[in-house]
Amino acid sequence: MLTDLDNLNLPDDYIYVTKNRKKFKKASGGIVVIYRKSLEKELNFYNTESQFVLWFKISKSILSLNSDVIFGCVYVPPENSKYSTIEAFEELENELNILTNTENCYVALVGDFNSKTGSLPDYIIPDESVVSMFDLDCDADILEYLYDYENLTRNKITLQRVSQCTCRPNKYGHRLLELCRKNNLYIANSRVGSDKDIGEKTCNDSSVVDYLIISSMLFPLIVYFEIADFIPLYSDCHSFINFRLQATFSKSDSIVINNRNDKTFVRWKSEQKSEYVDRIHNDPEGILTTVMNKLDELSVNNDIVLDISKNFKDAAAETFGKVNKHKHFYKHENSKPWFNRKCSMSRKKFHKARKRYSFLKNAENRSKMRQASKEHKITLNKSLRAADELRNISKKDTKALWKILNNLNDSKKKDNNDDISLKALYDHFKILNETVETENDFEQDLEFDTLSDDVELFLNSPVTEDEIKKVVSNLKNGKASVHRIACVTTRPFPDTPRIAD
Incomplete structure (x- = not known):
């Protein structure tokens, strides 16, 4: 968990916003949102009282919608834990109603709800007789609210959810489903992306407690959705949800990106070689003529070479055009003092295993990725504990600190004294240079x-x-x-x- 004193080491073009717990001494839980600086004007964060959700608004301009989207990143503590409270969903719904009543907008919720819903419906199909009895069909707003679920079928989204979770729905699960039905929100799990008709487990490979929940009109914007494989480095037991929304950006954003390209390269095209030769012969800037006049002057040989090269490059640029090579430079701050060489090596090993698994997904690569993740996490924790222990000792027990430092010096001296003697080197190379006479088995007379x-x-x-x-x-x-x-x-x-x- 992040505290108010923590600082994330991010690239310069990223910003983060956090919501931390205030009532508990031990650091646990909490929410963080990381986004690019270029989106700063498109996002608006709300400061609310609930510690279970971090709200922000996404501008309708980048999502090509007629209304903004209120996004909530949620973490509800597990049921029956010392952090749990029955008021979590009440706080969530109350703040949702306040934000949506002041602004006409769509809603999206994502996070760890610790709610087991199984495959129970998150919608209600109204009874036609009841609608007619109370003349509810006379009000367009009421009809739109009652039949909002039909937007799913129009967008070819199945109403029936599926789930690989075999657990019985818990109390939090029923509260979450009630929240969805009352506010016309729908669970995206098992309905879109690679998780469609699957309902992949998200926790301990046994249950589904992490969800993406959205308004019906947001389903067409989901261009990618998957339940990623569990990686111990990122979580103790959860598989993260990876999804993307279709968005549009202004031309000014693309201009900023293109300004990062500091080199251009000309690509050769064989079908245009005759045009290239003609442009060289045309010599629009008179470079070749100038070169011919300077041939007798030995002191200008370098200038001649540069002029000829410029003529070739200009002709190529006009004939074949240019392509931009994108380069992204991120200025990283210095690593934490406790992040040593072992941490760096274990991180490289983990990233290598992760990339190998993403390239070829099979059971063996998945097992290696998980093992590398666990080893990297153990290495980080061990290094961090050692640094904290050393810091505490330096403040409380200087004698023990000097003992540790002296042991380090002794170990270095011991390593330096492990030199090979001159006699051992002499004997080694003497043996290598000794010639061993062997019988020539090939010079034999035939019988x-x-x-x-x-x-x-x-x-x-x-x-x-x-x-x-x-x-x-x-x-x-x-x-x-x-x-x-x-x-x-x-x-x-x-x-x-x-x-x-």
């Missing part, structure tokens, strides 16, 4: 008395004309391999071979 009849028959048979032609045809540059010549010369030649052909 012709032991040759088989087939071998004797082959060696004593005359060389045929076809064999000679075959050997000659394989010769290169008048040379032949030794084994081919030997094969031919050890056998008798025919009386009149005819190889002139």
Whole structure:
């Protein structure tokens, strides 16, 4: 959890807003929202009393909607824990009603609700007889409220949810479903993206307690939705929800991005090579003429080379055009003092495993990613505890501090004393340079008395004309391999071979 004294080490073009617990001494829970500076004018954060939700408004201009979107990042403590309270959903609904009553807007909620809803419906289909009995069909606003669920079917979103969670719905789950039905909000899990018709588990690989909940008109804006694989580094037991909303940005934003491109590269196109040559010959700036006049002056050779290069580059730029190479430079602050080399190496190992799994998703890579994540988390915690312990000792027990420092110096001296003696080096290289005489097993006389009849028959048979032609045809540059010549010369030649052909 972040406290008011903590500071996130983020790239310069990012900002964060937090809501921390105030009543508990131990750091736990809390909410943080991180966003780009370029979106600062499009987001408006609300300062509310509830510690269970962080509210902000997204401008309708970037979402191409007729109304803004009130977004709530939610964390409700687990049921029956010492942090839980039955008032969590009441506070959430009260603040939601206050914000939506003052402004006509859509709503989106995301986070850990610790609510098990199973596949129970989050909507109510009104009874036609009741609607007619109380003349509710005479009011357009009431009809729009009652039949809001039909927006899902119009956008080809299924009404029936599914879930891999086999747990019974808990009290928080019923409260969440009641909140959805009263405010025309719908759970996106199992309805969109890669989680459609699946209802992937989000906690401990056993239950669904993390949700994206939105108004019916926001479903068309969801361009990506997935329940990511569990990574111990990011959470103790939760799989995070990864989703994207379709948004539009002004031209000024793209101009800022393009200004970061400090190099341009020309791409060669073979089909335009004749046009490229013509542009060089045209010499619009008279570069080649100037070069010819300077050839007699030895002191201007460098200028001549630069002029010729400029002519080639200009012709290429006009012929093939330019492409921008995007480069993003992020200025990072120095790492925390406790973030040592072991932390850096474990982080690299984790990112390598994560990228490998994202490239090829299988059980083996998933297991390696989880293992690397756990090891990195253990390394970070161990280094942080050591730094905290050293900091506390420096304030309370200077004698123990000096003992630790002396032990570090002794270990360094011990490492430096582990030198190899000169005699050991001499003996090592002496052994390496010793020559060992080995018998040459290849220089052996053949025992012709032991040759088989087939071998004797082959060696004593005359060389045929076809064999000679075959050997000659394989010769290169008048040379032949030794084994081919030997094969031919050890056998008798025919009386009149005819190889002139």
